[in-house]
Amino acid sequence: MKTNFIPLDYQTFDYQGRNYAKIIGRDEKDKRICVIDSCPVYLWAILKENIPQSKINNLIKQIEKIKLDTKGRHTKVEKVEIHNKNFLDKPVKVLKIFATNYKDLHDIADKIVFPEIEKRRGYDIGFITHYIIEKKMHPLNWYEIEGELLNNSMEFGGIDSAVDADFCMKLKNIKKIEDKKFSPKILAYDIETDELQIGKGEILMVSLVSDQIKKVITWKKLSDEKEKPDYVEYVKDEGELLERFTKEVRKISPDFLVGYFSDEFDLPYLKARAEKFHIKLNLGLDDSQPKFSRGINLTSRINGIIHIDILKFIRTAYAQYMKSETLSLNEVAKEFLGDTKKNFKIKHSSQLNENNWKEYYEYNLHDSFLTFQLLEKFWPDLKEFVKVTQEPIFELSRAGLSRYVESYILHNLERFNEIPEKRPYNPEMSDRRNVKSVEGAFVLEPKPGLYENVVMFDFTSMHTSIIISKNISKGTLLEKKEKESYESPELDFQGKKTRFYFSKKPGFIPELLKEIFEKRKHFKEEYKKNPNIITKARNNAFKVLSASVHGYIGFFGARYYSLESSASILAFVRKFNKETIAKVEKEGYNVIFSDTDSVGFLRGKKTEEQIKAFLKKLNSELPGVMELELEGFFKRGLWVTKRTGITGAKKKYALIDEKGDLKIRGFETVRRDWCNLARETQDNVIRLILKEGNEKKALEYVKEIVKKIKSRNIPKEELIIRTQLKKSLSEYKAISPHVIAARKMKEKGIPLSEGNLIEYYIAETKGKESKLVREKVKLPTEEGEYNIEYYLERQILPAVENIFQIFNIDFEEIFREKKQTKLNDF
DNA sequence: GGAGGTGACGTACC
DNA sequence: ACCGGTACGTCACCTCC
Numbered sequence: 036m037k038t039n040f041i042p043l044d045y046q047t048f049d050y051q052g053r054n055y056a057k058i059i060g061r062d063e064k065d066k067r068i069c070v071i072d073s074c075p076v077y078l079w080a081i082l083k084e085n086i087p088q089s090k091i092n093n094l095i096k097q098i099e100k101i102k103l104d105t106k107g108r109h110t111k112v113e114k115v116e117i118h119n120k121n122f123l124d125k126p127v128k129v130l131k132i133f134a135t136n137y138k139d140l141h142d143i144a145d146k147i148v149f150p151e152i153e154k155r156r157g158y159d160i161g162f163i164t165h166y167i168i169e170k171k172m173h174p175l176n177w178y179e180i181e182g183e184l185l186n187n188s189m190e191f192g193g194i195d196s197a198v199d200a201d202f203c204m205k206l207k208n209i210k211k212i213e214d215k216k217f218s219p220k221i222l223a224y225d226i227e228t229d230e231l232q233i234g235k236g237e238i239l240m241v242s243l244v245s246d247q248i249k250k251v252i253t254w255k256k257l258s259d260e261k262e263k264p265d266y267v268e269y270v271k272d273e274g275e276l277l278e279r280f281t282k283e284v285r286k287i288s289p290d291f292l293v294g295y296f297s298d299e300f301d302l303p304y305l306k307a308r309a310e311k312f313h314i315k316l317n318l319g320l321d322d323s324q325p326k327f328s329r330g331i332n333l334t335s336r337i338n339g340i341i342h343i344d345i346l347k348f349i350r351t352a353y354a355q356y357m358k359s360e361t362l363s364l365n366e367v368a369k370e371f372l373g374d375t376k377k378n379f380k381i382k383h384s385s386q387l388n389e390n391n392w393k394e395y396y397e398y399n400l401h402d403s404f405l406t407f408q409l410l411e412k413f414w415p416d417l418k419e420f421v422k423v424t425q426e427p428i429f430e431l432s433r434a435g436l437s438r439y440v441e442s443y444i445l446h447n448l449e450r451f452n453e454i455p456e457k458r459p460y461n462p463e464m465s466d467r468r469n470v471k472s473v474e475g476a477f478v479l480e481p482k483p484g485l486y487e488n489v490v491m492f493d494f495t496s497m498h499t500s501i502i503i504s505k506n507i508s509k510g511t512l513l514e515k516k517e518k519e520s521y522e523s524p525e526l527d528f529q530g531k532k533t534r535f536y537f538s539k540k541p542g543f544i545p546e547l548l549k550e551i552f553e554k555r556k557h558f559k560e561e562y563k564k565n566p567n568i569i570t571k572a573r574n575n576a577f578k579v580l581s582a583s584v585h586g587y588i589g590f591f592g593a594r595y596y597s598l599e600s601s602a603s604i605l606a607f608v609r610k611f612n613k614e615t616i617a618k619v620e621k622e623g624y625n626v627i628f629s630d631t632d633s634v635g636f637l638r639g640k641k642t643e644e645q646i647k648a649f650l651k652k653l654n655s656e657l658p659g660v661m662e663l664e665l666e667g668f669f670k671r672g673l674w675v676t677k678r679t680g681i682t683g684a685k686k687k688y689a690l691i692d693e694k695g696d697l698k699i700r701g702f703e704t705v706r707r708d709w710c711n712l713a714r715e716t717q718d719n720v721i722r723l724i725l726k727e728g729n730e731k732k733a734l735e736y737v738k739e740i741v742k743k744i745k746s747r748n749i750p751k752e753e754l755i756i757r758t759q760l761k762k763s764l765s766e767y768k769a770i771s772p773h774v775i776a777a778r779k780m781k782e783k784g785i786p787l788s789e790g791n792l793i794e795y796y797i798a799e800t801k802g803k804e805s806k807l808v809r810e811k812v813k814l815p816t817e818e819g820e821y822n823i824e825y826y827l828e829r830q831i832l833p834a835v836e837n838i839f840q841i842f843n844i845d846f847e848e849i850f851r852e853k854k855q856t857k858l859n860d861f
Numbered sequence: 862g863g864a865g866g867t868g869a870c871g872t873a874c875c
Numbered sequence: 876a877c878c879g880g881t882a883c884g885t886c887a888c889c890t891c892c
Contacts, residue, residue: 433890436877468876472879496889582878590878605879630874631875684883771869772873862892871885874881
């Protein structure tokens, strides 16, 4: 039979010692299809140069004899072929060694130790990735597939009848066809419990939201049945809740089951409670229960239904460019959906009254609703990344940036006839981590001041465009200078001054990056044409991907790690940056600012057209795909000195554009570890100064704030300081205020884990006066009066002092009355 | 016991 | 452990006199 098909979920199973892929997807009528397929399993052995054919033949005979009995499997080398391939851009003669089971390739590789063989590769990419590459069955692409219908057949041990799909097919042929519309069936869920520790407390309720249903299942009933909202369904106890949940998910049978932090909370919790009650949480299409990966980051998988923890995708793809200070559902929803969680203060269920329970239902339902909407909003982006990297949705949605880059490379090697480099293991990895890091970008010390008419230029995807233009990668790195080669600027490498050279013959990594680079440009244009929160996010997501290629090359866990490449890229970054600064200055402009890939200068009397013409001239002098672009014209810009000393502070500035929009970088305003009052005060001061160029009003404003502080008219919430607990309490060598606050929380039995934002304020300490801030720490719930001196001297005044210094306003005189106090003391 | 330097730490920029 | 280096600023901690 023949049908159209879009692959979504990939699983693997063994049957009679061989590997099979089981792919769940849809046809265009939304029927669920299960496809069973296999593919050749092999690894590569790279031969040393100039091995005579007779020796190779002999070697092949020996390799063909290899047999293994491991883990209850009989596995053997089935055949050996000889091929001409590339490895790291260099032509090599290789043996393609076919074996029975992918899981045994590693053991087989260990047996292939012969003097003629240089390296063994291609046994460590995982069967699913291998299968996708081999059969070109790419996730989220449309195919016309042809095969044999499995109808309760005993082939594969009756696997077809064990899968809840409309039909199951043994694949024969696939043909890529043009994209069709696919709208995944999405179901969001969220649970509420009394305890945060997995499985420790009861699950009080669970909510489910799709575009068809809105439902809360609970056993916590209101005393008056008539009060029950329509979306609430009562069950008799927690056990029944688990059964109803499972039944409901199975009935809806979504493509994606989505949660927020659900990899590490909701699904493991449901499973733990189900185990307690001996209930089967058989959510999988094959009736299986969720499977949890071991390791630091928990992942929760359901066969056939793609479980997505949307938090993980947001963290990788957008977090860097988000305004939200935490990745809590509340803040993320506020930023992307303009909606927040329902206002409800969670208490232990024993302390809730009737009204509370009604609010709690609503709160629970709304969390699923927000999660549902987040997935809907980001589905186009997730889809785009899956198509670019060709990794399945389940894996991609959980991956970090290095994985995005690496998957993209691995899935495209064949176009270059390349065989894959191996994953690094220890001690190689720890060696890489221990080497001295290479010198990074150049940051110009800015000239402090308030300026008018500031122009900003920046390079488009600078690192990536350098990699492409100078053909930099592990494979193209030359051992010594060649006549036709790219030469890096002189750089310091492991304590030695040196240069690196790269071949002019295009390497596969630079070639591949060109595509990411183009995609990034495309999404940037799209955003400029139609600026909204989503085009912005998409643009940023590809900005992240493009920017992380260089990071990937310098990442110790990367297959294509190359410190020489990384050092060269950065040397070019410094060179192009400094050259640009010099050219702008030579043209007669006053350069105020520069950081890595950008330069800011004063327009002076020149028109915007003249600036654009100058930019064009600069671009004509740049090599390859490198491009400098106009970041913007700004009405005013503010740079300050460092807190200590008189030199300009790097990575700290504020700009206002012609529309009156502000761009604030590095200031305390944008730092979450300062109290709100300090941040808002500074923000307002910056606004007053940038909007009107008048510091007088700003000074009056600060005086008002100071007065309020002194008269204790500031609400405590404005004074809370938030600091993240980055490691476990016992690991801290220095006991800072937030560690003290965390200790207090622990003593009070407040749940606490790594990564939590710790909240505290600094209080007056009556009697004993200590110099240490940490001895004045109080939790927000603790009674106490805020410490006036601390908030003035350590929060408010430091945040604005440097700004007023620009205008020669003497803070000592105005706010500290230093001389008088000194006199009064005696 | 105060000054001043240094290290640990968290956070931001690109 | 899961992209990198550069930079600022606070607070604790140490040394020195």
